[in-house]
């Protein structure tokens with residue numbers, strides 16, 4: 437049987453297993469739907485604190501030959517025990533692993549761990565943040581529709597929204613009233629399928645009243661999607677503020693070591709998908725039939741996590757952006773120090789922001805802790821642990837001086853990533869957001885002199901000294 441059709445030749449249908457049935461195999465492509473109170477369930481029940489979950493959730497050594505560190509299951513496929521087992525797996529009567537494109541035990545640990553950290557009902561790991569963005573949008577609006585979105589987005593997201601999705605029938609409206617959720621509601625059209633925002637925007641670190649935006653979305657029967665990449669679950673929990681879908685580029689702070697590309701999609705499990713607008717969630721499939729042969733939908737079979745289940749079986753399964761087990765392992769290890777890394781990065785970013793705000797050659801600094809007015813209020817209300825390691829400033833000087841400054845940094849890495857353990861600096865308008873046309877940059881409030889910093893784990897005094905010598909090398913510190 438060709439691998440690509442593995443879920444289409446089932447025998448019989450899926451009987452949701454009894455709780456605890458999956459004790460032999462940790463996770464699987466049915467994780468979340470089939471598993472209730474296994475060992476992992478304890479972590480999902482909020483019994484443990486955030487830091488305990490970040491090193492323990494989703495993994496039981498006794499299920500893996502007592503290995504303390506999650507093994508890397510570097511395999512493409514999994515032997516069937518016997519013909520009955522093959523039939524049960526294909527019939528979705530038994531949870532387990534068939535083929536690493538749709539599920540892998542190491543990847544499942546990552547999914548379960550982030551699911552526990554975010555308090556989600558379903559999670560799926562993918563091979564990049566962009567796969568998380570694209571599969572989410574296709575799952576929401578396949579066949580056509582609109583997404584109401586923010587001008588304050590990662591450049592790759594913004595450019596793809598403009599250039600690629602309209603060719604698939606998905607159009608984007610750039611919200612004019614993001615900071616006024618009552619008015620924002622007026623921008624929701626009959627065929628709008630979701631609101632899509634970033635919790636802490638890249639590169640400007642703008643904050644939004646996500647609770648109020650979620651309320652506006654829900655009043656109109658649409659879900660709120662939040663890209664929580666910059667904040668990470670340590671600094672902000674979008675689900676607790678009303679989000680229905682959460683996206684991560686795990687390439688960034690979640691993993692935190694700049695050594696992999698990965699993405700995740702999570703769902704809160706509260707949204708009512710059983711509406712005309714989301715009829716595709718109630719579409720009946722032969723592959724989801726029950727023991728009597730009655731066809732069923734994702735809503736019937738996966739009532740707690742229909743979004744990520746549908747994303748797994750339709751988009752991951754057939755579009756194929758699977759995360760490799762080795763990268764999943766690296767992400768699991770990276771997550772173990774999430775709180776410690778983010779706390780240090782917040783401290784370093786705050787020191788850098790303080791230094792820059794007083795610098796003669798800095799026009800402005802964007803960092804939520806320094807913000808006044810509504811941004812400052814949102815920061816104090818929603819970000820008690822700080823708003824992350826990313827900040828932006830406006831370089832005061834000519835283009836040549838700006839380029840000399842960037843060419844002169846020694847300790848900072850000059851490249852496009854964020855959330856690494858090493859500090860990074862970049863001229864976003866010419867690189868990460870270089871796809872945006874001048875009027876789009878203006879709408880996104882990204883002036884040409886913006887420089888983005890992602891604070892790492894070095895000593896803040898060394899980072900400040902590096903910026904100072906670069907200002908001087910550019911001929912700017914000689915006042």
Ligand SMILES: Cc1ncc(COP(=O)(O)O)c(C=O)c1O
Nearest residue numbers: 564565566590638665685687698
């Ligand atoms: C906020 C945000 N979302 C999504 C992405 C895309 O993630 P990836 O590079 O892992 O595909 C990025 C990448 O920079 C990002 O900054």
